[in-house]
Amino acid sequence: MRVIFATAELSPVATVGGLAAAAAGLGRELRRGGIDVDLVMPDYGNVALVDEVTFELDVPDWVGTATVRRGRHAEVGMLTLVSVPGIARPHPYLQADGSGWEDNSERFFRFSRALAALIERERPDLVHLNDWHTGSALAALGPDAPPTIVSIHNLAYQGVADDSWLERIGAHASHFEWWGGTNPLSGAIALADRIVAVSPHYAEEIQTPEDGFGLDGLLRDRHDVLLGILNGIDTDVWDPSSDPLIPANFTASSLEGKATCRGALVERLGFDADRIPLATVVTRLTDQKGIDLLVPLIPLLDQIPLRLGVLGSGDAALAADLHRLAAQHPESFAFVEGYDEALSHLMFAGADLFLMPSRFEPCGLTQMQAMRYGTPPVVTAVGGLVDTVPDVDRQRGGVGFVAAEATPEHLLAAMFRAARRLRTARDRTTLQKRIMSIDWSWSQPAQTYAALYADLIAAEQRS
Numbered sequence: 001m002r003v004i005f006a007t008a009e010l011s012p013v014a015t016v017g018g019l020a021a022a023a024a025g026l027g028r029e030l031r032r033g034g035i036d037v038d039l040v041m042p043d044y045g046n047v048a049l050v051d052e053v054t055f056e057l058d059v060p061d062w063v064g065t066a067t068v069r070r071g072r073h074a075e076v077g078m079l080t081l082v083s084v085p086g087i088a089r090p091h092p093y094l095q096a097d098g099s100g101w102e103d104n105s106e107r108f109f110r111f112s113r114a115l116a117a118l119i120e121r122e123r124p125d126l127v128h129l130n131d132w133h134t135g136s137a138l139a140a141l142g143p144d145a146p147p148t149i150v151s152i153h154n155l156a157y158q159g160v161a162d163d164s165w166l167e168r169i170g171a172h173a174s175h176f177e178w179w180g181g182t183n184p185l186s187g188a189i190a191l192a193d194r195i196v197a198v199s200p201h202y203a204e205e206i207q208t209p210e211d212g213f214g215l216d217g218l219l220r221d222r223h224d225v226l227l228g229i230l231n232g233i234d235t236d237v238w239d240p241s242s243d244p245l246i247p248a249n250f251t252a253s254s255l256e257g258k259a260t261c262r263g264a265l266v267e268r269l270g271f272d273a274d275r276i277p278l279a280t281v282v283t284r285l286t287d288q289k290g291i292d293l294l295v296p297l298i299p300l301l302d303q304i305p306l307r308l309g310v311l312g313s314g315d316a317a318l319a320a321d322l323h324r325l326a327a328q329h330p331e332s333f334a335f336v337e338g339y340d341e342a343l344s345h346l347m348f349a350g351a352d353l354f355l356m357p358s359r360f361e362p363c364g365l366t367q368m369q370a371m372r373y374g375t376p377p378v379v380t381a382v383g384g385l386v387d388t389v390p391d392v393d394r395q396r397g398g399v400g401f402v403a404a405e406a407t408p409e410h411l412l413a414a415m416f417r418a419a420r421r422l423r424t425a426r427d428r429t430t431l432q433k434r435i436m437s438i439d440w441s442w443s444q445p446a447q448t449y450a451a452l453y454a455d456l457i458a459a460e461q462r463s
């Protein structure tokens with residue numbers, strides 16, 4: 001089975017959010033299962049490949065020169081990089097001041113048109129696209145194109161541009177027409193053979209006006225080909241028994257190392273060494289993640305009592321608020337601004353609780369990473385958090401603490417319940433052992449994808 005799997009992000013080549021980890025994790029596991037996966041991404045520049053082969057694609061003039069580099073990447077294995085004018089930038093989407101490149105839609109229209117040419121040339125058995133960046137490839141595919149899947153990692157981003165692109169992107173452009181503009185995601189949703197949301201609950205939510213970001217009607221029309229498949233995490237990278245980025249390793253049956261990690265984290269965040277529960281957050285600072293909902297709670301933390309450490313980067317105004325609060329409440333709140341992989345591992349390993357106050361969350365990887373390190377999550381009841389975090393107080397075998405709504409009041413109540421539950425060592429270790437034994441690997445999700453691929457290919461061969 002030969003599959004072209006196209007993504008704008010892929011760890012460790014280009015990482016912005018969970019898409020990079022999800023694409024890399026799924027790609028690797030599908031390959032382990034014997035599927036010939038061609039990982040295709042934009043050539044952002046400065047990526048070294050071994051045994052490289054280069055060729056040009058046959059694309060319309062508006063795309064410019066489209067060049068493919070294919071070879072072995074030290075960590076990813078075989079990798080296909082597609083270069084079009086304007087795609088190579090220091091960051092896939094953002095300028096130095098944090099705002100998006102003004103020509104982002106255009107850059108990915110060109111990339112997607114080149115991707116369509118690559119698909120025509122290679123004739124794989126199936127094409128798997130991810131998010132809006134790759135969506136408009138479907139505008140240009142011919143009648144004998146292979147079956148197609150589009151994965152939705154985050155419906156909040158759609159890459160909408162003006163309507164002039166409708167004349168260029170391909171013969172099926174009318175499906176991409178969107179309120180006087182061009183929407184690469186709506187067209188992909190209209191045309192793909194299957195639409196996969198990154199968790200079952202998100203697949204339901206996006207069909208409602210509240211969470212559909214304007215595409216709910218279209219998604220309802222296509223509900224018979226829409227399904228949710230929960231992401232996994234890379235359990236080799238996220239493994240407390242061998243993680244080189246934490247000061248001591250540990251397992252569910254021997255948790256002493258977690259206490260060492262806790263001690264190191266308490267010190268790193270500048271807190272007193274005592275048993276007051278320590279909660280952490282590791283996140284992009286965007287509206288989606290709801291970190292602003294914690295702001296009014298920070299002055300109340302010592303009454304729960306709870307300590308909170310946040311590692312995050314993004315929204316500058318929110319970061320300024322968090323710096324100010326950290327200066328005002330140094331005994332209970334610490335903020336580290338930035339994207340820091342090494343520190344993130346310590347934040348998962350050393351904490352007693354992990355907070356995710358998301359307003360919406362297509363899947364979420366961090367709650368799974370936290371649980372792998374024996375850290376129970378406190379979450380809102382949205383998206384993949386519903387699928388991965390049953391509440392300890394409501395369900396037998398529950399794994400975390402769920403706030404019914406994304407409001408400071410509901411979050412405070414959930415944090416309070418969590419802090420109380422952690423009081424006795426027995427309750428604490430029972431929960432830690434339970435959550436550390438869950439299998440969050442890509443093994444099961446990859447089998448589900450492989451079965452979906454096989455079904456679509458078989459259906460195509462019958463028709």
Ligand code: ADP
Pocket residue numbers: 016017018019021282283284311312313338339340341344363364365366367369
């Ligand atoms: P999203 O993709 O919406 O940002 P996910 O939970 O799916 O959220 O994935 C985020 C990934 O990025 C996780 O692997 C998380 O550990 C990592 N991450 C997010 N913010 C930071 C940060 N500030 N420093 C280090 N790693 C981060």
Ligand code: GLC
Pocket residue numbers: 017018019022153154198231361362363364365
């Ligand atoms: C997006 C979502 C996140 C999801 C990730 C990987 O970035 O925000 O919830 O886990 O994609 O699918």
